[in-house]
Amino acid sequence: MPRAHRILAALLCAWSLHAAPVVTKVEPPNWWMGLSIKPLRLLVHGSGFTGARLLSTGNGTVVSNVRVSASGTYLFADVALLNPGRHPFKLVAPTGSAAVPFEVFPPPARLGRFQGFSPDDVIYLIMPDRFSDANLSNDDPAVSKGLYDRSKPHYYHGGDFDGITRHLSYLRELGATALWLNPIYDNVNHLNQKERADGQPVTDYHGYGAVDFYGVEEHFGDLDKFLQLVESAHASGLKIILDMVANHCGPYHPWVEDPPTPTWFHGTVEHHLKESWQTWSLISPLAAPAIRQPVLDGWFADILPDLNQDDPEVARYLIQNTIWWIATSGIDGVRQDTLLYVPRHFWREWMAAIKRDFPRFRVVGEAFDRDPVLTSFFQGGRKAPDGIDTGVDSVFDFPQYFAIRDAFAKGKPLEEVVRTLSHDFLYPNPANLVTFLGLHDVARFMSEKGATYDGLRLAFTYLLTSRGIPMIYYGDEIGMSGGNDPDNRRDFPGGWPGDPKNKFEPEGRTGDEHALYSHIRRLAELRQHYPALRRGAMIQLAASDQVFAYARIENGQSLMAVLNNDTKPRELEVEVAPAHFRDGDPLRDLLGEAPNVAVAHGKVTVKLEPRSAALYEVRK
Numbered sequence: 001m002p003r004a005h006r007i008l009a010a011l012l013c014a015w016s017l018h019a020a021p022v023v024t025k026v027e028p029p030n031w032w033m034g035l036s037i038k039p040l041r042l043l044v045h046g047s048g049f050t051g052a053r054l055l056s057t058g059n060g061t062v063v064s065n066v067r068v069s070a071s072g073t074y075l076f077a078d079v080a081l082l083n084p085g086r087h088p089f090k091l092v093a094p095t096g097s098a099a100v101p102f103e104v105f106p107p108p109a110r111l112g113r114f115q116g117f118s119p120d121d122v123i124y125l126i127m128p129d130r131f132s133d134a135n136l137s138n139d140d141p142a143v144s145k146g147l148y149d150r151s152k153p154h155y156y157h158g159g160d161f162d163g164i165t166r167h168l169s170y171l172r173e174l175g176a177t178a179l180w181l182n183p184i185y186d187n188v189n190h191l192n193q194k195e196r197a198d199g200q201p202v203t204d205y206h207g208y209g210a211v212d213f214y215g216v217e218e219h220f221g222d223l224d225k226f227l228q229l230v231e232s233a234h235a236s237g238l239k240i241i242l243d244m245v246a247n248h249c250g251p252y253h254p255w256v257e258d259p260p261t262p263t264w265f266h267g268t269v270e271h272h273l274k275e276s277w278q279t280w281s282l283i284s285p286l287a288a289p290a291i292r293q294p295v296l297d298g299w300f301a302d303i304l305p306d307l308n309q310d311d312p313e314v315a316r317y318l319i320q321n322t323i324w325w326i327a328t329s330g331i332d333g334v335r336q337d338t339l340l341y342v343p344r345h346f347w348r349e350w351m352a353a354i355k356r357d358f359p360r361f362r363v364v365g366e367a368f369d370r371d372p373v374l375t376s377f378f379q380g381g382r383k384a385p386d387g388i389d390t391g392v393d394s395v396f397d398f399p400q401y402f403a404i405r406d407a408f409a410k411g412k413p414l415e416e417v418v419r420t421l422s423h424d425f426l427y428p429n430p431a432n433l434v435t436f437l438g439l440h441d442v443a444r445f446m447s448e449k450g451a452t453y454d455g456l457r458l459a460f461t462y463l464l465t466s467r468g469i470p471m472i473y474y475g476d477e478i479g480m481s482g483g484n485d486p487d488n489r490r491d492f493p494g495g496w497p498g499d500p501k502n503k504f505e506p507e508g509r510t511g512d513e514h515a516l517y518s519h520i521r522r523l524a525e526l527r528q529h530y531p532a533l534r535r536g537a538m539i540q541l542a543a544s545d546q547v548f549a550y551a552r553i554e555n556g557q558s559l560m561a562v563l564n565n566d567t568k569p570r571e572l573e574v575e576v577a578p579a580h581f582r583d584g585d586p587l588r589d590l591l592g593e594a595p596n597v598a599v600a601h602g603k604v605t606v607k608l609e610p611r612s613a614a615l616y617e618v619r620k
């Protein structure tokens with residue numbers, strides 16, 4: 001801090017010691033009867049709290065364990081909840097008093113909420129700023145003027161909750177059953193000068209730089225608009241999975257200048273470790289602590305302040321914040337950012353707290369790594385060698401994502417995809433992995449060298465007929481292209497008034513785009529119709545460099561997929577006894593891409609056109 005700033009800060013501090021208390025924020029602003037966190041930990045932010053007490057008014061709450069930070073700007077208190085209703089507290093300091101608004105709700109309604117997600121679902125990932133703008137009034141809100149410019153990839157483009165709500169029928173028609181939304185926390189209301197692209201400041205349109213974990217980004221709408229979206233989505237048969245970030249906050253969060261506790265962050269702006277990509281050290285029994293520490297404690301991109309989950313107040317804050325979002329909105333799942341950079345014991349506590357109150361709720365965590373030993377280490381369901389079961393239901397199948405890209409986009413051997421499946425034994429529950437061929441952090445499939453519509457079509461055939469919980473990145477269903485971040489986050493064509501083409505409608509799509517969209521819709525229908533495609537055991541039947549046959553079997557239902565990733569026609573002989581097909585069984589291709597065949601001598605011979613697939617069932 002420069003000298004002038006230090007003097008100013010000291011003066012402000014001296015002044016605040018004598019000024020009446022001012023309350024600027026109460027976290028959480030409300031809570032519910034009947035939830036398991038007892039007592040609730042309240043964090044009040046403001047000024048002039050030195051020597052303050054916190055008093056209940058009325059008979060709704062009981063306060064204990066009040067502590068004020070040395071700066072006099074934070075007050076922690078434990079609150080026991082006795083009755084629903086508006087129960088403001090009175091903060092009484094030697095210099096005066098202030099009201100602290102707080103409300104206690106009855107237990108949260110549960111019908112049709114907190115549903116979780118499973119292999120029965122097809123997830124669709126939306127970056128709220130880039131999907132559709134149905135509310136022009138929030139494009140450039142007064143509170144954060146000048147951050148909107150559709151011609152700039154790092155600026156807000158105007159997409160919002162209303163835009164998502166408007167296209168729920170499109171998403172249902174495609175076959176999606178759950179929406180993952182990138183973070184909707186309030187992000188900073190001015191240009192981000194600390195993070196630059198090509199020397200220019202950026203905006204935090206992507207949502208990953210929270211300045212208020214209890215706030216909603218005003219470019220997307222407000223809390224009521226979000227609750228309307230969740231309700232409409234549920235009414236349309238779509239679940240909501242919300243993105244959360246427990247590892248860091250945004251560089252402009254008020255905590256950065258004035259942390260609630262001395263150990264709130266790992267280090268300070270001036271003195272902190274840089275983030276390290278040496279994530280292998282998390283599982284290496286040989287890694288020295290000095291190698292591992294920057295992975296856990298380093299500041300992401302050297303900019304994002306790293307929260308210290310070993311400070312019990314931080315852990316408590318993050319856990320309550322998650323419970324608050326779930327109970328407030330009725331969402332069904334959470335996608336958690338950067339599992340790798342947070343101590344695993346925190347995930348265990350955090351997951352346990354979620355499941356205590358919302359047993360059906362599900363979480364998928366990001367462990368962005370090609371090594372299945374590392375990704376599987378973070379899936380819950382058994383104690384890892386460190387004695388910790390994270391309890392995290394699902395992780396993204398990044399190892400398979402890389403193989404899918406290599407095979408179906410770049411034309412490398414399909415056998416690589418087959419080989420990644422051999423690592424399934426590492427996971428406590430491979431059926432619960434979220435599988436994908438693209439998302440917001442990587443260049444789009446169609447922008448890979450060698451990518452074609454045929455390859456993308458085949459990749460989707462694989463994705464929607466193989467084990468796991470398939471996820472579609474918005475726009476991939478029409479083959480949108482885009483290079484690395486932020487080019488992979490282009491606006492969905494037709495989502496904005498005046499867009500020259502509306503690709504939400506068949507008339508707006510090219511032949512290739514519509515054929516791909518229709519193919520995915522068909523695959524989603526088949527997946528819905530055949531439980532074996534969702535929950536069935538996956539059995540590898542035959543594989544060579546560019547062809548792969550596998551069965552999905554469940555409760556007497558059996559289907560066999562055969563894929564040809566070669567650029568020339570291929571013929572594959574498959575032993576089908578493991579698929580429960582018998583001699584004489586006539587097999588019909590549900591995709592209409594391959595000739596029907598009959599089983600003879602326990603085998604079928606499948607002929608496939610270049611880069612095509614068949615999905616066989618016994619014709620009845």
Ligand SMILES: [Ca+2]
Binds near residue numbers: 133134135136159160
């Ligand atoms: Ca808008």
Ligand SMILES: [Ca+2]
Binds near residue numbers: 186188189
């Ligand atoms: Ca904002």
Ligand SMILES: [Ca+2]
Binds near residue numbers: 307
């Ligand atoms: Ca960390």
